Amino acid sequence: MDFSFPPEVERFRTELRGWLTANLTDDTIHAARRGTADPHAFETVRVWNRALADAGWATVAWPPQYGGRGATALEQLVYAEETIRARAPLPVNVIGLNNIAPAIMQYGTESQKHALLPRMARADDIWCQGMSEPEAGSDLASLRTRAVRDGDSFVVTGQKTWTSLGHHADWCQLYVRTDPDAPKHRGISCLVVRMDLPGIEARPLVALNGDADFAEVFFDEVRVPADALLGPLNGGWQVATTTLSHERAGAARLYAEQRLRLEELVTDLAKTEVDGRHALDDPVTLRRLGELAVRVDYLELLCKRSISASLAGADGFASASLAKTVWGELGQDIAALGFDLLGADGADGRWAQFRLTSRALTIAGGTTQVNKNITAGRVLGLPRR
Amino acid sequence: MNLEPTEEQLSLRATVRRFLQEKASVADHVRPLLDDPTGMTDAGWLALAELGTTGLLVPADHGGAGMTMVEAGVVLDELGAGLHPGPWLSSAVAATRALTRVPTAGETGKLLAGIADGSTIATVGPLEPAAPRPAATATADGDAVTLRGEIAQIADAAAADVLLVLASDDDGTGLYAVDTSSPYVAVTPRRSIDQTRKVFRVTLHDAPARRLGPAPAEAIQALVDDVLVASAADALGAARALLDLTVAHAKVRRQFGQPVGAFQAVAHLCVDMYETVELARGGVLHALWAADAATPAQRHRAALRAKAFAGRLATVGDTAIQVFGGLGYTWEHDSHLYLKRLLSWSALLGGPDSYLREVGSQLVHELNPQGADHEHQ
Numbered sequence: 001m002d003f004s005f006p007p008e009v010e011r012f013r014t015e016l017r018g019w020l021t022a023n024l025t026d027d028t029i030h031a032a033r034r035g036t037a038d039p040h041a042f043e044t045v046r047v048w049n050r051a052l053a054d055a056g057w058a059t060v061a062w063p064p065q066y067g068g069r070g071a072t073a074l075e076q077l078v079y080a081e082e083t084i085r086a087r088a089p090l091p092v093n094v095i096g097l098n099n100i101a102p103a104i105m106q107y108g109t110e111s112q113k114h115a116l117l118p119r120m121a122r123a124d125d126i127w128c129q130g131m132s133e134p135e136a137g138s139d140l141a142s143l144r145t146r147a148v149r150d151g152d153s154f155v156v157t158g159q160k161t162w163t164s165l166g167h168h169a170d171w172c173q174l175y176v177r178t179d180p181d182a183p184k185h186r187g188i189s190c191l192v193v194r195m196d197l198p199g200i201e202a203r204p205l206v207a208l209n210g211d212a213d214f215a216e217v218f219f220d221e222v223r224v225p226a227d228a229l230l231g232p233l234n235g236g237w238q239v240a241t242t243t244l245s246h247e248r249a250g251a252a253r254l255y256a257e258q259r260l261r262l263e264e265l266v267t268d269l270a271k272t273e274v275d276g277r278h279a280l281d282d283p284v285t286l287r288r289l290g291e292l293a294v295r296v297d298y299l300e301l302l303c304k305r306s307i308s309a310s311l312a313g314a315d316g317f318a319s320a321s322l323a324k325t326v327w328g329e330l331g332q333d334i335a336a337l338g339f340d341l342l343g344a345d346g347a348d349g350r351w352a353q354f355r356l357t358s359r360a361l362t363i364a365g366g367t368t369q370v371n372k373n374i375t376a377g378r379v380l381g382l383p384r385r
Numbered sequence: 386m387n388l389e390p391t392e393e394q395l396s397l398r399a400t401v402r403r404f405l406q407e408k409a410s411v412a413d414h415v416r417p418l419l420d421d422p423t424g425m426t427d428a429g430w431l432a433l434a435e436l437g438t439t440g441l442l443v444p445a446d447h448g449g450a451g452m453t454m455v456e457a458g459v460v461l462d463e464l465g466a467g468l469h470p471g472p473w474l475s476s477a478v479a480a481t482r483a484l485t486r487v488p489t490a491g492e493t494g495k496l497l498a499g500i501a502d503g504s505t506i507a508t509v510g511p512l513e514p515a516a517p518r519p520a521a522t523a524t525a526d527g528d529a530v531t532l533r534g535e536i537a538q539i540a541d542a543a544a545a546d547v548l549l550v551l552a553s554d555d556d557g558t559g560l561y562a563v564d565t566s567s568p569y570v571a572v573t574p575r576r577s578i579d580q581t582r583k584v585f586r587v588t589l590h591d592a593p594a595r596r597l598g599p600a601p602a603e604a605i606q607a608l609v610d611d612v613l614v615a616s617a618a619d620a621l622g623a624a625r626a627l628l629d630l631t632v633a634h635a636k637v638r639r640q641f642g643q644p645v646g647a648f649q650a651v652a653h654l655c656v657d658m659y660e661t662v663e664l665a666r667g668g669v670l671h672a673l674w675a676a677d678a679a680t681p682a683q684r685h686r687a688a689l690r691a692k693a694f695a696g697r698l699a700t701v702g703d704t705a706i707q708v709f710g711g712l713g714y715t716w717e718h719d720s721h722l723y724l725k726r727l728l729s730w731s732a733l734l735g736g737p738d739s740y741l742r743e744v745g746s747q748l749v750h751e752l753n754p755q756g757a758d759h760e761h762q
């Protein structure tokens with residue numbers, strides 16, 4: 001049992017920290033706060049992503065031939081901790097890098113990897129992920145967007161929705177039904193599709209906070225070249241699930257993010273008076289902060305145990321579901337405390353924003369209820385109805 | 386970073402588990418001892434000593450195994466899972482750590498050897514972290530030392546042969562040994578919510594004592610942290626065992642023509658319990674590791690968090706009873722014994738609120754020392 005990191009990992013931390021200190025400007029940090037719905041912020045973050053990629057710091061886990069540095073799992077964990085601690089913006093392509101790139105890495109042809117991955121890392125291409133449909137959310141396997149083989153093309157017709165960055169994207173990792181007669185999990189394929197093909201229309205979809213972060217994407221007899229297929233024909237479900245189970249050091253993002261959020265809350269509260277007294281003098285507030293601090297630390301330990309177990313060969317998928325459940329509820333509780341204490345106006349309305357956008361933490365990427373079903377079935381072995 | 390158990394730790398766990406299943410089950414050992422002030426049988430104690438567990442933390446040159454709190458945590462996890470009522474935590478952890486944390490001399494080696502071979506059972510107190518000065522006072526008269534005062538709360542005093550008492554003396558605080566056989570020592574049982582945990586008030590009427598050494602504040606803090614972490618490991622064992630019992634029940638208890646565990650409302654209660662257990666497990670493993678391997682500040686931070694989480698951990702007991710339904714509300718069923726073990730951990734040395742506030746103050750101080758100073762202006 002050893003919770004400490006070996007010296008070479010600490011050296012990696014020092015090197016990265018030095019690079020971030022030298023290169024990360026306040027302007028870039030500020031852009032991260034404004035979010036990608038603001039065009040100037042979007043471009044600033046894109047420029048930052050290029051700087052990272054050119055210095056080899058965008059995708060540390062990737063093999064060097066695609067622009068990475070083959071970082072170990074512990075180095076990846078340190079990478080998440082340090083970039084978040086420095087308040088570097090999330091990459092524009094966060095979904096691409098976390099969810100799509102691993103699938104391309106595992107199932108892509110050599111030419112797909114070379115053509116797609118380095119441009120994704122530099123944010124030269126923006127990526128979106130087309131899974132959810134109006135009638136297929138949690139029950140993703142019931143998706144209906146269909147692709148019919150015609151000569152050397154697939155002809156795609158259907159609709160995706162809640163597609164993050166759909167209206168900005170150059171590429172889409174698209175899940176389609178290629179065999180309508182097969183059982184629902186066995187008739188799905190994964191395609192990588194250029195978003196400028198004729199017949200694709202992405203309409204911005206305004207979220208609850210007024211920003212258009214995601215889109216509805218319509219496909220009307222879109223001719224997609226047959227070599228867009230990623231992974232086996234009708235093997236799309238396998239592509240989707242192996243991607244998820246390859247989630248390893250990604251778990252580190254979960255705790256590092258909530259730790260930073262909690263620290264920001266304390267910083268904002270330090271400047272605040274409530275009912276004529278210093279907000280941090282209130283024992284009830286200290287108790288609530290303490291409760292959240294323990295949960296942040298314990299989420300960190302949960303994530304580290306999950307990483308350690310998967311390094312020892314265990315199934316990382318089950319523990320990742322649990323960590324995500326804990327993360328979502330914790331993020332919502334931190335936001336709720338911030339809004340309770342600082343109100344609609346406090347800290348430039350930041351906590352009111354978090355209060356609203358934190359609702360997505362238990363929905364996007366699989367809802368908390370669905371995660372609990374996974375834990376109940378796969379970990380506890382409880383029967384399904 | 387490697388958080389996986391070693392082969393040695395796995396076999397230690399298997400050994401203790403087998404002993405408890407075969408020789409100290411809840412039905413045949415724990416329940417008959419619920420009203421017994423010692424919570425132990427001689428045969429049961431000797432068996433634990435023969436397995437080498439009582440000397441786990443005793444240094445090798447005093448006849449022990451010289452292991453760390455991580456290994457003690459393995460044993461505690463199993464003892465908690467088995468609701469074991471004996472003085473193991475008091476003697477093999479609290480007293481042993483007192484004797485090794487405090488720079489002692491004199492009969493320390495003999496005491497440690499006795500703890501290791503099981504011939505001596507010891508306990509230590511008082512451990513209330515808030516007490517500004519120990520409740521007992523030592524008076525020296527030539528070579529003879531006596532202790533006077535009342536220790537409001539001390540575990541396993543009826544089972545113990547020796548009390549290790551933190552008492553104030555001319556040099557501050559010292560660690561003293563007192564034999565419980567002395568007529569000047571009065572041991573009175575205290576009400577506890579948990580009949581598997583034996584707690585006492587001890588009154589010392591000028592009881593003869595031996596001074597073992599000075600007890601500086603840092604050593605006392607380290608000892609209190611050790612006891613908190615050990616108790617957390619025990620409670621974790623109780624919680625995860627109860628989770629297993631509950632999930633097993635949800636798979637076989639049928640209502641409306643199906644196992645109740647197939648109802649999502651029940652399944653999600655089980656997942657909530659599992660989530661709490663897994664969060665606690667990370668915290669306990671880390672705190673056990675930190676007890677010997679980290680800086681004093683990290684060790685204290687980890688122990689504080691384990692204790693601050695105790696209230697949340699106790700919800701595992703509440704939820705289990707809900708899943709067991711009417712059965713869970715009966716005396717005959719074991720779930721109340723587990724709930725009580727978790728509640729006694731939650732109440733030990735103060736309820737969760739003050740610890741949560743302390744974690745909050747610590748967070749504020751770490752981030753914003755000026756703001757925290759303002760608090761005390």
Ligand SMILES: Cc1cc2nc3c(=O)[nH]c(=O)nc-3n(C[C@H](O)[C@H](O)[C@H](O)COP(=O)(O)OP(=O)(O)OC[C@H]3O[C@@H](n4cnc5c(N)ncnc54)[C@H](O)[C@@H]3O)c2cc1C
Pocket residue numbers: 095128129130131132133136137138139161162163164165214360363364365366367368369370373649
């Ligand atoms: C901010 C944001 C970004 C997103 N980005 C993307 C993206 O980029 N690409 C993409 O494809 N999708 C994206 N999504 C969609 C997201 O994946 C879905 O919203 C999610 O999977 C849930 O599906 P749904 O909204 O249809 O809810 P539904 O499946 O209709 O669920 C409704 C309610 O029923 C519950 N429920 C459903 N099934 C069960 C069950 N079996 N047991 C118990 N309860 C159940 C759910 O928990 C929920 O509370 C995004 C969503 C959000 C909010």
